[in-house]
Amino acid sequence: MLSLDFLDDVRRMNKRQLYYQVLNFGMIVSSALMIWKGLMVITGSESPIVVVLSGSMEPAFHRGDLLFLTNRVEDPIRVGEIVVFRIEGREIPIVHRVLKIHEKQNGHIKFLTKGDNNAVDDRGLYKQGQHWLEKKDVVGRARGFYQENRSVEDRNYLFLILGL
Amino acid sequence: MAAASAQGGRTGGGGGSSGAGGGLSCGTGSSRSGLLDKWKIDDKPVKIDKWDGSAVKNSLDDSAKKVLLEKYKYVENFGLIDGRLTICTISCFFAIVALIWDYMHPFPESKPVLALCVVSYFVMMGILTIYTSYKEKSIFLVAHRKDPTGMDPDDIWQLSSSLKRFDDKYTLKLTFISGRTKQQREAEFTKSIAKFFDHSGTLVMDAYEPEISRLHDSLATERKIK
Numbered sequence: 345m346l347s348l349d350f351l352d353d354v355r356r357m358n359k360r361q362l363y364y365q366v367l368n369f370g371m372i373v374s375s376a377l378m379i380w381k382g383l384m385v386i387t388g389s390e391s392p393i394v395v396v397l398s399g400s401m402e403p404a405f406h407r408g409d410l411l412f413l414t415n416r417v418e419d420p421i422r423v424g425e426i427v428v429f430r431i432e433g434r435e436i437p438i439v440h441r442v443l444k445i446h447e448k449q450n451g452h453i454k455f456l457t458k459g460d461n462n463a464v465d466d467r468g469l470y471k472q473g474q475h476w477l478e479k480k481d482v483v484g485r486a487r488g489f490y491q492e493n494r495s496v497e498d499r500n501y502l503f504l505i506l507g508l
Numbered sequence: 509m510a511a512a513s514a515q516g517g518r519t520g521g522g523g524g525s526s527g528a529g530g531g532l533s534c535g536t537g538s539s540r541s542g543l544l545d546k547w548k549i550d551d552k553p554v555k556i557d558k559w560d561g562s563a564v565k566n567s568l569d570d571s572a573k574k575v576l577l578e579k580y581k582y583v584e585n586f587g588l589i590d591g592r593l594t595i596c597t598i599s600c601f602f603a604i605v606a607l608i609w610d611y612m613h614p615f616p617e618s619k620p621v622l623a624l625c626v627v628s629y630f631v632m633m634g635i636l637t638i639y640t641s642y643k644e645k646s647i648f649l650v651a652h653r654k655d656p657t658g659m660d661p662d663d664i665w666q667l668s669s670s671l672k673r674f675d676d677k678y679t680l681k682l683t684f685i686s687g688r689t690k691q692q693r694e695a696e697f698t699k700s701i702a703k704f705f706d707h708s709g710t711l712v713m714d715a716y717e718p719e720i721s722r723l724h725d726s727l728a729t730e731r732k733i734k
Contacts, residue, residue, distance in 0.1 A: 360586065360589055360590075360593065363593060364589075364592075364593060364596075367593065367596040367597065367600065368596075370596075370600045370603075371596055371599060371600060373603075374599060374600050374602075374603035374604075374629065375633075377603055377606070377607060378602075378603055378606070378625075378626050378629045378630070381606055381610065381622050381625070381626050382626040382630075384615065384622065385619055385622050385623045385626060388619075390614075390615035390616075
């Protein structure tokens, strides 16, 4: 029989100790999971931290920045705010600024978005036949962001190397 | 040379566990039980990385446990350990419930259940911290000596140890709680781990076992004198 010395520690454990090791691992994973779910509950957004993926919001946000979102019902969306939204049928959320809002008496709103660095508004990105976004498409509104201090040239060079 | 002395110590001091030693060397016998016997290595000399503090402490703790359980034939009580395992299991259970519920009912509807699970999880974490700090402390073995006459409640022996990070002084504390009088007595020793391990990291039971026996006897004889 092969003598696998590194497994000696495992073999020396009895059932309880093995179970405790499994539980230890489970607790680490659970702690991370619970912190994430807790953030979801506190902010009200289904994805409280997102990464900016494109350069459509430069010079405000660059690719790789982290955004912290909230999605509270009592904060209304206003023109000029940065929202993260999902288009029906697409998985990847988009970070753009609100351009126009139509609001009804009962609080129901329709709004139009555009990226700061884009030439046209987002109507071309929306679903076929959709001209406005609604509250239900919103993942959250940007409340804070984290940016590493790296110069633009360095970042472009990095992405070139990564093949993006 | 050091390995030879360790082997000598094993056959000398391991009289009680010679049955398991036979199982280790059998190759052809019944297949399933033979495989399990080969998997367990209770008899192999303990060899660990001597620079890894937690491995050293674990091996010393395990060997002290073995001495008390095998030499003096005490029965281990798993109450403390089971308590900790239960708390951890309940915490993981809350986490799993939160995960599955959120998957079945996507986010906004699952908010109350999620909030409940998150709060419960952190409450359980708090309970676990309190439990390990105050109830369990650093005790790793609770053993009972069954009273031979069967009339008095059991005597309880508790082992706890500490080894500071990057330090070589290992402290082992043995506590004796008499079943009859509920009195508590304790004895401890602090020694450098270099006294028990050879240069390759093998635990030398010849040097370690007399220490444990000395602690044990010092607590046992006091009782007789009283």
